[in-house]
Amino acid sequence: MKKILVTGALGQIGSELSHEFNARYGNENVIVSDVMVDTKGIYPENVFEKVDVTDVDGLEKIIKRHNIDTIIHLAAILSARGEQDPELAWHINIDGLLNVIRLSIKHNIDRLMVPSSIAVFGPQSTLYNAPQETILKPNTMYGITKVTGELLADYYYKKYNLDFRGIRYPGIISHKTMPGGGTTDYAVEIFYEALKTGHYTCFLSSEACLPMMYMPDCVRATIELLEADRTSLKHRGDYNVGAMSFTPEDQAAEIRKYLPNFTIDYQPDFRREIAKYWPASVDDSSACADWGWRPQYNLEMTVKDMLVNVAKKLEIDFKI
Numbered sequence: 001m002k003k004i005l006v007t008g009a010l011g012q013i014g015s016e017l018s019h020e021f022n023a024r025y026g027n028e029n030v031i032v033s034d035v036m037v038d039t040k041g042i043y044p045e046n047v048f049e050k051v052d053v054t055d056v057d058g059l060e061k062i063i064k065r066h067n068i069d070t071i072i073h074l075a076a077i078l079s080a081r082g083e084q085d086p087e088l089a090w091h092i093n094i095d096g097l098l099n100v101i102r103l104s105i106k107h108n109i110d111r112l113m114v115p116s117s118i119a120v121f122g123p124q125s126t127l128y129n130a131p132q133e134t135i136l137k138p139n140t141m142y143g144i145t146k147v148t149g150e151l152l153a154d155y156y157y158k159k160y161n162l163d164f165r166g167i168r169y170p171g172i173i174s175h176k177t178m179p180g181g182g183t184t185d186y187a188v189e190i191f192y193e194a195l196k197t198g199h200y201t202c203f204l205s206s207e208a209c210l211p212m213m214y215m216p217d218c219v220r221a222t223i224e225l226l227e228a229d230r231t232s233l234k235h236r237g238d239y240n241v242g243a244m245s246f247t248p249e250d251q252a253a254e255i256r257k258y259l260p261n262f263t264i265d266y267q268p269d270f271r272r273e274i275a276k277y278w279p280a281s282v283d284d285s286s287a288c289a290d291w292g293w294r295p296q297y298n299l300e301m302t303v304k305d306m307l308v309n310v311a312k313k314l315e316i317d318f319k320i
């Protein structure tokens with residue numbers, strides 16, 4: 001890995017992962033890109049390229065200009081926004097991905113990393129300790145694009161020897177960049193409302209139990225898989241990774257340990273139907289065996305750290 005291109009670098013995951021890449025590989029070797037131009041001061045020390053991943057020529061110019069040999073392709077439309085505009089989700093998640101794959105083969109890209117999601121599971125999947133291999137027939141367009149991405153990873157690995165890797169991320173919790181249009185976004189929003197108003201109205205139902213992960217674990221998992229020895233990997237773009245699972249009620253109870261007056265109520269909307277067929281937990285034994293995955297953050301540690309950092313961001317006086 002000499003020169004890394006990150007697409008979708010202004011998003012929730014990209015904006016933290018790219019900084020870890022800077023620390024690890026040198027900021028001169030990390031080219032960050034997004035369809036948005038406003039970098040909001042996130043990348044003072046990187047070359048930033050504005051590109052739409054559905055524009056194959058624009059992407060190719062960047063790959064050639066910077067001699068890119070590794071691509072972390074994060075640009076995507078997430079689940080909730082994807083249900084509001086399914087064709088857009090297909091266009092960006094699949095046409096954009098095919099552009100990245102096409103150019104990876106043409107320019108001999110050494111390693112391509114593309115996230116998958118717990119959204120690959122569906123009504124016919126085993127939803128408790130969801131296995132690495134199970135029936136994948138999701139009922140959202142986002143899930144369909146993620147299953148397609150996983151199948152393309154296997155296909156291009158076998159037919160073109162493309163080193164394509166990916167993790168089925170759970171819902172990611174973080175405090176630097178707000179999540180963008182997902183079903184698990186509630187698990188981040190709740191901290192802002194708890195601190196600002198002491199109350200949160202949740203768009204999922206109280207018993208919706210979903211797998212979640214704190215950003216430091218997400219960044220570490222991504223780097224561990226990226227750097228793993230190719231010969232030890234038995235899967236390509238679809239590693240299950242687990243960290244913690246909880247319902248909105250569990251999370252509210254944990255927040256109440258530090259903000260005793262915090263209240264939550266429920267006004268479920270269309271996102272409840274999305275969450276209903278996502279797993280409560282995942283079996284990540286393949287990730288553990290193949291590249292040594294071990295989570296570090298549980299709900300208690302995540303809630304403490306989030307409250308402290310969100311309070312700092314909102315300039316609210318709060319101490320644990």
Ligand code: NAD
Pocket residue numbers: 007008009010011012013014033034035036051052053054073074075076077078092096114115116117118168169170171172173178179180181182184
């Ligand atoms: P995000 O929505 O926060 O960021 C996506 C970024 O992609 C945004 O900055 C957006 O401007 C950019 N983008 C959108 N369309 C684009 C286009 N046409 N060309 C270039 N850039 C474009 O998403 P995220 O949470 O950072 O997710 C990154 C990846 O991880 C996605 O593939 C997502 O499906 C996956 N994932 C995320 C989570 C999570 O909880 N955050 C969970 C599972 C999987």
Ligand code: AKB
Pocket residue numbers: 078079080117118119142169170171172181182183184185
């Ligand atoms: C979403 O809710 O869409 C994402 C995901 C789990 O893929 N956070």
